[in-house]
Amino acid sequence: MVDTEHVLEQMRAANPAPSLEQLAVDDLDLVRNFVARERSTAATPVEEQPQMRPDPLGRRWGVRPVLVAGLAFVLVLGTLGAGLLLFRGFDETAAAGFTCPPGSTPDQPGPANQPGPPDNGPMAYEDGFESSFATFDAGSGQVLMLMGDALWTFDVCTNIWATAPGPPWTTAPRPGNIGYMMDFVYDVDSDRAIVFAGYDDVVRVGSYEPATQTWTVKSEFVVPDSPFLWLKAAYDPVTGLVVLYEPFMSAMWIYDVDTDTWTEVDQGSPRPGSRAIEVFSPGDERNGFQLNEVFLTYDASVDRLVAYMGSTWEFDIRAGRWEEHATDTNLLQGFGWWPTAEEFVYDEANQVSVFFGDQVTTYDASERRWTPQGGIYSRDTRGVPPMIYDPVNERIVMTVGATNELHYRRWPRSGVIAYDVATGEWITLLDPTTE
Amino acid sequence: MGMSVVDEAVAEERFRRIYAAYERQVYAYCLRRIDRDQAIDCTADTFLVAWRRISDVPADDTALRWLYRTANHVIGDRYRSRARSRALVDALKANPTTDYSAEPETVVVRREADTAVLDALDRLRPADQEVLRLAVWEELPHREIGELLGCSAHAVDQRVHRAAKRLGRQLRTRAGVASGVTPRFDAPGGE
Numbered sequence: 001m002v003d004t005e006h007v008l009e010q011m012r013a014a015n016p017a018p019s020l021e022q023l024a025v026d027d028l029d030l031v032r033n034f035v036a037r038e039r040s041t042a043a044t045p046v047e048e049q050p051q052m053r054p055d056p057l058g059r060r061w062g063v064r065p066v067l068v069a070g071l072a073f074v075l076v077l078g079t080l081g082a083g084l085l086l087f088r089g090f091d092e093t094a095a096a097g098f099t100c101p102p103g104s105t106p107d108q109p110g111p112a113n114q115p116g117p118p119d120n121g122p123m124a125y126e127d128g129f130e131s132s133f134a135t136f137d138a139g140s141g142q143v144l145m146l147m148g149d150a151l152w153t154f155d156v157c158t159n160i161w162a163t164a165p166g167p168p169w170t171t172a173p174r175p176g177n178i179g180y181m182m183d184f185v186y187d188v189d190s191d192r193a194i195v196f197a198g199y200d201d202v203v204r205v206g207s208y209e210p211a212t213q214t215w216t217v218k219s220e221f222v223v224p225d226s227p228f229l230w231l232k233a234a235y236d237p238v239t240g241l242v243v244l245y246e247p248f249m250s251a252m253w254i255y256d257v258d259t260d261t262w263t264e265v266d267q268g269s270p271r272p273g274s275r276a277i278e279v280f281s282p283g284d285e286r287n288g289f290q291l292n293e294v295f296l297t298y299d300a301s302v303d304r305l306v307a308y309m310g311s312t313w314e315f316d317i318r319a320g321r322w323e324e325h326a327t328d329t330n331l332l333q334g335f336g337w338w339p340t341a342e343e344f345v346y347d348e349a350n351q352v353s354v355f356f357g358d359q360v361t362t363y364d365a366s367e368r369r370w371t372p373q374g375g376i377y378s379r380d381t382r383g384v385p386p387m388i389y390d391p392v393n394e395r396i397v398m399t400v401g402a403t404n405e406l407h408y409r410r411w412p413r414s415g416v417i418a419y420d421v422a423t424g425e426w427i428t429l430l431d432p433t434t435e
Numbered sequence: 436m437g438m439s440v441v442d443e444a445v446a447e448e449r450f451r452r453i454y455a456a457y458e459r460q461v462y463a464y465c466l467r468r469i470d471r472d473q474a475i476d477c478t479a480d481t482f483l484v485a486w487r488r489i490s491d492v493p494a495d496d497t498a499l500r501w502l503y504r505t506a507n508h509v510i511g512d513r514y515r516s517r518a519r520s521r522a523l524v525d526a527l528k529a530n531p532t533t534d535y536s537a538e539p540e541t542v543v544v545r546r547e548a549d550t551a552v553l554d555a556l557d558r559l560r561p562a563d564q565e566v567l568r569l570a571v572w573e574e575l576p577h578r579e580i581g582e583l584l585g586c587s588a589h590a591v592d593q594r595v596h597r598a599a600k601r602l603g604r605q606l607r608t609r610a611g612v613a614s615g616v617t618p619r620f621d622a623p624g625g626e
Contacts (some may be wrong), residue, residue, distance in 0.1 A: 006603075014550075017467050434493075
């Protein structure tokens with residue numbers, strides 16, 4: 001346990017400028033001279049330089065006055081311009097978000113053996129398989145986890161599961177229902193969680209409004225002649241719209257839930273190839289291929305979609321252009337091992353995208369670098385459940401189970417853990433239900 | 436549109452008052468984030484922005500917050516990078532501003548402790564560093580920090596608490612104590 005008061009006291013003692021009275025008068029003289037000079041330089045054409053005392057540090061403005069005055073003019077304008085830009089950026093990024101109510105204990109495990117999502121589920125390749133997808137409702141500080149026809153919520157301030165109304169259809173792949181679930185994404189702009197599902201050439205869409213706990217079935221989206229569809233979704237906070245990538249056809253659309261409209265995106269060239277691989281499957285045209293996984297997220301630090309598809313790709317949504325970066329796949333153990341449902345999410349606080357297959361690995365888009373993290377947690381125990389980024393507590397949250405005794409026949413979801421990328425620390429938010 | 440002579444005189448007087456009132460605070464703010472030479476530049480640049488935007492500077496005591504925010508932008512724009520942040524730590528190691536008037540051994544121990552804290556602070560993410568500096572070094576009330584950062588005082592409580600925990604972990608890691616990276620769950624027979 002970290003004693004935060006003691007830490008703060010240590011920091012207080014290490015203050016590099018502990019007392020205003022101790023500040024060097026010479027330093028302030030330099031500031032005064034500089035300000036006085038630059039003000040006059042910026043306000044009027046340079047006529048003559050004020051007499052300066054010899055600069056003991058040989059600072060730049062004491063060396064070549066005319067040149068420096070010109071530079072200073074540019075500097076002042078540049079500073080002003082940068083200041084204006086930064087003011088804009090500061091205001092945009094400082095929007096107040098949801099915070100846990102006073103007295104909350106988000107780091108303490110939630111009540112043991114509370115009702116939660118069922119641990120046991122059918123095998124992935126049985127008809128009743130219910131995959132689960134999660135997203136985060138930043139408006140109320142809740143994880144939304146969709147499992148088949150059930151919606152579970154997990155409060156990250158109290159670490160308690162609750163149920164909410166499920167969608168008005170089931171997501172198991174039986175005729176007449178919505179089909180396979182593909183992705184679940186939160187649209188911050190419209191305060192709705194959107195699920196994309198379907199099969200063959202039909203995409204079915206449902207939107208969930210947490211404030212009213214109501215579902216709305218949206219129009220079906222049909223892509224004629226497509227033998228198969230599999231959509232990965234990412235929310236673009238700049239446009240407030242959802243971007244969907246389809247790896248079989250390498251197609252991309254933007255979806256506006258408010259108007260229920262789809263717009264195809266021109267991705268330019270080069271772009272990622274199909275992730276489908278032909279496999280021999282006699283008597284079943286639809287299953288004549290295998291689709292390798294795609295991991296997709298929006299990375300705000302570079303304003304790009306970041307995707308892993310055998311190599312790392314970044315898509316500039318504004319310019320409509322892909323860029324591919326070679327990737328050491330040894331760093332990414334577990335990628336593509338469907339159906340482990342490894343997830344890939346953007347961690348706003350640390351400005352990296354986080355992948356979790358066999359271990360946590362982060363992608364820093366600003367440096368185009370993957371880095372394995374210290375925390376390792378076996379997928380055998382984690383099973384297939386999803387993970388999300390929790391902006392309230394600034395960490396990754398994922399569900400887990402208690403045992404891998406029934407590996408491949410058990411899809412544990414009741415336990416919840418968090419991973420803090422900044423510290424490499426795992427935190428138990430809820431112990432898995434024991435049987 | 437230029438200012439009239441009267442306007443200029445008023446602006447000049449306002450600027451002089453602001454400068455006289457907050458010069459040291461702004462310099463200290465910069466000095467707590469970047470090295471001495473950079474802090475002098477940062478202070479000057481901050482007041483130059485204030486001069487050029489004098490009509491934007493609040494007339495009440497929130498002027499200091501405006502100046503802190505401007506200084507933060509100046510630092511972010513021109514100085515803040517890992518390398519330069521490291522330079523501050525190195526500079527402080529070599530020549531700490533703190534005047535420790537104790538015994539020489541105490542000074543040495545004190546400096547080592549401070550260096551450890553500054554090293555650990557340097558490894559935190561910028562948002563954590565900033566909220567801790569504002570709370571601990573600038574000693575701003577959490578309500579005012581919230582106004583600076585665009586969040587509630589309660590949110591600042593949480594951020595400071597979390598950032599302090601992370602700083603503590605960094606200090607423990609540096610001290611060679613178990614840093615808490617061990618997973619809580621180990622799969623039986625797992626990888």
